[in-house]
Amino acid sequence: MDQITHLADLGYLVAAALFILGIKGLGSPRTAVRGNQLGAAGMFLAVLITVVQMQAEAGEGGVQWGLVALGLAAGGAVGLLMAKRVEMTGMPELVALLNGFGGAASSLVGLAELVRLAPEMTAADGDPAAGYALWRAVFLIGVGASSLIGWTTLTGSVVAMLKLSGKWNDKLGLPGGNAAKAVLLAGAVVSAGMLFGDPASTTWLVALTVTSCLLGVAFVAPIGGADMPVVISFLNSLSGVAASATGFVVGNNALIISGSLVGAAGLILTGIMCKAMNRPFKDVMFKAYGAAAGSSGSGEKRSARGYEADEAAMTFDGARLVIVVPGYGMAVSQAQHVVREIADELEAKGTEVRYAIHPVAGRMPGHMNVLLAEANVPYDKLYELDDINSAFSECDVALVVGANDTVNPAAHTDPTGPLGGMPILDVEKARTTIIVKRSLSPGYAGVDNDLFYRSSTMMLFGDGKKKLTELLSSVKEL
Amino acid sequence: MIAVLPTLSPEVLIAALSVFVLSIFLGFELISKVPPTLHTPLMSGANAISGITIVGALVAANVAMEGGRSSLAAGIGVLALALATINVVGGFLVTGRMLAMFKKKER
Numbered sequence: 001m002d003q004i005t006h007l008a009d010l011g012y013l014v015a016a017a018l019f020i021l022g023i024k025g026l027g028s029p030r031t032a033v034r035g036n037q038l039g040a041a042g043m044f045l046a047v048l049i050t051v052v053q054m055q056a057e058a059g060e061g062g063v064q065w066g067l068v069a070l071g072l073a074a075g076g077a078v079g080l081l082m083a084k085r086v087e088m089t090g091m092p093e094l095v096a097l098l099n100g101f102g103g104a105a106s107s108l109v110g111l112a113e114l115v116r117l118a119p120e121m122t123a124a125d126g127d128p129a130a131g132y133a134l135w136r137a138v139f140l141i142g143v144g145a146s147s148l149i150g151w152t153t154l155t156g157s158v159v160a161m162l163k164l165s166g167k168w169n170d171k172l173g174l175p176g177g178n179a180a181k182a183v184l185l186a187g188a189v190v191s192a193g194m195l196f197g198d199p200a201s202t203t204w205l206v207a208l209t210v211t212s213c214l215l216g217v218a219f220v221a222p223i224g225g226a227d228m229p230v231v232i233s234f235l236n237s238l239s240g241v242a243a244s245a246t247g248f249v250v251g252n253n254a255l256i257i258s259g260s261l262v263g264a265a266g267l268i269l270t271g272i273m274c275k276a277m278n279r280p281f282k283d284v285m286f287k288a289y290g291a292a293a294g295s296s297g298s299g300e301k302r303s304a305r306g307y308e309a310d311e312a313a314m315t316f317d318g319a320r321l322v323i324v325v326p327g328y329g330m331a332v333s334q335a336q337h338v339v340r341e342i343a344d345e346l347e348a349k350g351t352e353v354r355y356a357i358h359p360v361a362g363r364m365p366g367h368m369n370v371l372l373a374e375a376n377v378p379y380d381k382l383y384e385l386d387d388i389n390s391a392f393s394e395c396d397v398a399l400v401v402g403a404n405d406t407v408n409p410a411a412h413t414d415p416t417g418p419l420g421g422m423p424i425l426d427v428e429k430a431r432t433t434i435i436v437k438r439s440l441s442p443g444y445a446g447v448d449n450d451l452f453y454r455s456s457t458m459m460l461f462g463d464g465k466k467k468l469t470e471l472l473s474s475v476k477e478l
Numbered sequence: 479m480i481a482v483l484p485t486l487s488p489e490v491l492i493a494a495l496s497v498f499v500l501s502i503f504l505g506f507e508l509i510s511k512v513p514p515t516l517h518t519p520l521m522s523g524a525n526a527i528s529g530i531t532i533v534g535a536l537v538a539a540n541v542a543m544e545g546g547r548s549s550l551a552a553g554i555g556v557l558a559l560a561l562a563t564i565n566v567v568g569g570f571l572v573t574g575r576m577l578a579m580f581k582k583k584e585r
Binding site: 042050051083094095120232246253254257258359 | 536
């Protein structure tokens with residue numbers, strides 16, 4: 001029996017190595033497909049090893065294959081359907097939800113182990129064997145950590161998903177702000193501590209679960225749309241940490257390794273997102289934007305002239321370079337295909353078209369890249385902020401589709417304001433700027449956008465897809 | 479039936495903690511610079527890998543359903559297994575779908 005365990009552990013080590021190669025591969029465009037395949041192969045191997053080990057070590061009752069098959073079949077079918085059915089525009093919601101499921105699964109494994117072993121632990125506490133006390137401590141700390149982190153990840157992700165799909169009512173949420181978060185966190189830690197003293201206590205188990213679930217809601221509910229890329233990558237990181245904690249519960253190195261890898265990778269992505277917004281992580285988590293920026297919208301009401309699509313289309317006539325700047329509005333109105341058709345039309349007329357992608361445009365890291373790829377926009381026409389900003393002064397038209405804060409010059413002109421110091425796309429330097437937007441309302445940061453009122457700007461008010469379709473037919477008539 | 483509770487020696491714990499800490503450092507080194515195109519696939523791929531908890535869920539679901547407490551444990555285990563499987567299957571497939579889309583474009 002020992003030999004089987006050792007062989008299995010070696011197999012898990014191979015799986016962990018495959019995960020490492022997988023994550024490394026996913027970090028570079030040329031190796032990404034291979035990386036994903038290696039990760040999947042590692043997972044298949046890990047499952048295979050576990051199943052074989054379960055069969056080899058089965059007691060007189062044998063393995064509960066019925067239960068195992070039920071869980072695998074149900075989860076596999078749902079996962080398959082979700083992955084096949086999802087539209088690229090629904091990707092942020094799906095990623096958020098999968099993060100949540102990962103967190104919940106880790107919590108549940110810890111919970112199942114606790115429920116199964118608690119009665120025997122109560123008996124063993126009276127007459128401890130050698131090495132039992134240390135196992136007990138690690139096991140219970142692991143259960144506490146995986147419950148706290150996993151349940152927080154689940155409810156936080158579900159709230160994030162509802163926010164992304166517009167189904168969350170912003171009036172919902174817990175009163176008390178940051179104090180409530182502190183109380184809930186303290187409550188969860190105390191409950192975990194009490195469970196440590198009495199593992200069989202249902203009361204403290206329920207208290208731990210409930211406080212952790214509420215903590216996730218309390219954290220994500222006040223966070224607004226534009227901070228979502230940060231939140232989603234952080235929840236991604238947490239789902240890894242929860243798996244790692246579960247690794248200590250069940251004593252499996254594969255979980256510890258892969259969980260910490262994912263935790264670290266998620267944190268790196270979180271850092272990239274925070275940097276792109278010039279917002280420290282603690283501000284995203286503890287300071288809602290609106291509160292700080294409430295005053296800036298209340299100045300004098302300015303009005304901007306709205307233009308018709310055919311007026312705007314004229315500016316494309318004879319243009320050498322057009323830069324498209326997509327934002328969340330493009331995702332909402334699903335305008336990515338029309339954007340590409342306009343670009344095709346312009347290119348046929350000899351105009352060069354580039355796309356300027358702000359790192360936090362949209363609601364998840366890389367959101368715009370996914371949408372434009374779906375619309376068959378060639379990969380090499382997408383430019384990062386640092387690579388495109390110098391080109392705006394040479395471009396004839398900047399076409400802004402549903403972006404606001406990421407092009408707001410206030411980031412330069414008002415260094416102490418809410419957007420101060422955030423790296424932006426220098427759209428203001430373009431000869432003409434066409435902005436497709438529903439209204440003049442300020443962006444997420446609550447700062448009025450001076451760009452809308454400039455003489456070089458043409459506002460096209462309305463739904464992104466509708467306005468761009470009008471623009472497309474006007475461009476065709478040029 | 480009384481299960482024999484596991485034991486843990488300090489040596490094994492220290493080895494596990496070493497693996498834990500070194501993996502965190504490794505994770506930070508592995509992907510220091512990621513192009514924005516890969517932000518979403520990296521996140522969904524990493525998420526699928528965090529579904530490794532499926533290994534724990536398999537063991538947790540394999541509990542004989544007899545008596546109150548163990549049937550509760552088995553139920554929780556099966557639920558954990560289903561969620562972890564959704565995470566794994568959904569995560570890898572959707573990552574593959576996105577990457578295929580990027581690949582098509584490169585030509």
